Amino acid sequence: SAVISQKPSRDICQRGTSLTIQCQVDSQVTMMFWYRQQPGQSLTLIATANQGSEATYESGFVIDKFPISRPNLTFSTLTVSNMSPEDSSIYLCSVEPYTGVFGYTFGSGTRLTVV
Amino acid sequence: QKEVEQNSGPLSVPEGAIASLNCTYSDRGSQSFFWYRQYSGKSPELIMSIYSNGDKEDGRFTAQLNKASQYVSLLIRDSQPSDSATYLCAVGAGGTSYGKLTFGQGTILTVHP
Numbered sequence: 001s002a003v004i005s006q007k008p009s010r011d012i013c014q015r016g017t018s019l020t021i022q023c024q025v026d027s028q029v030t031m032m033f034w035y036r037q038q039p040g041q042s043l044t045l046i047a048t049a050n051q052g053s054e055a056t057y058e059s060g061f062v063i064d065k066f067p068i069s070r071p072n073l074t075f076s077t078l079t080v081s082n083m084s085p086e087d088s089s090i091y092l093c094s095v096e097p098y099t100g101v102f103g104y105t106f107g108s109g110t111r112l113t114v115v
Numbered sequence: 116q117k118e119v120e121q122n123s124g125p126l127s128v129p130e131g132a133i134a135s136l137n138c139t140y141s142d143r144g145s146q147s148f149f150w151y152r153q154y155s156g157k158s159p160e161l162i163m164s165i166y167s168n169g170d171k172e173d174g175r176f177t178a179q180l181n182k183a184s185q186y187v188s189l190l191i192r193d194s195q196p197s198d199s200a201t202y203l204c205a206v207g208a209g210g211t212s213y214g215k216l217t218f219g220q221g222t223i224l225t226v227h228p
Binding site: 031033041042043044045048058090092094096102103104105106107108109 | 147149151157158159160161164166203205214215216217218219220221
């Protein structure tokens with residue numbers, strides 16, 4: 001299965017600032033997905049990032065707040081902009097590996113606390 | 116709005132028993148179905164995927180899918196204390212939404228010795 005490295009693993013940020021989260025995969029993948037898991041909640045898809053095209057955002061998420069880059073087939077970043085305490089969540093990237101294992105693998109996540 | 120509902124927990128079973136987790140989904144166009152296990156403070160770990168009606172077995176885990184009833188379940192046989200975790204049902208869309216997963220709210224399972 002694909003190995004996904006996500007950085008940072010956790011951070012505490014001041015409100016009004018921005019944080020960029022990196023996701024690195026050890027193999028080339030077409031689609032990368034960014035999810036948010038708010039405290040005590042399940043996962044919600046933020047956006048899908050394809051290499052060479054603009055990310056597509058789910059309802060309730062906008063590019064100005066969560067800009068995404070996808071410069072190549074193994075890497076993506078998610079920025080959480082102008083943060084407020086409501087952005088305190090775990091952010092996870094996910095891919096579908098090309099290894100014959102059917103299913104989506106998640107990175108270790110970034111635990112963000114906004115104070 | 117696409118919804119995925121899981122049986123409310125928490126679910127507590129004795130060690131060695133069968134744990135049964137259930138999930139229903141609203142989108143009839145859904146094409147892929149997954150069960151994830153999430154330990155506290157960790158990211159979700161894929162334990163089963165199923166695409167066709169019927170049963171799929173992998174070790175102590177059996178996933179069951181009934182598309183007509185829009186129902187998917189996970190059975191864990193010979194439950195162990197290490198199975199104690201939150202289990203997430205996820206449903207994958209088809210067509211232009213391929214790859215996008217909608218998650219249920221999760222069921223907390225506790226296996227007590």
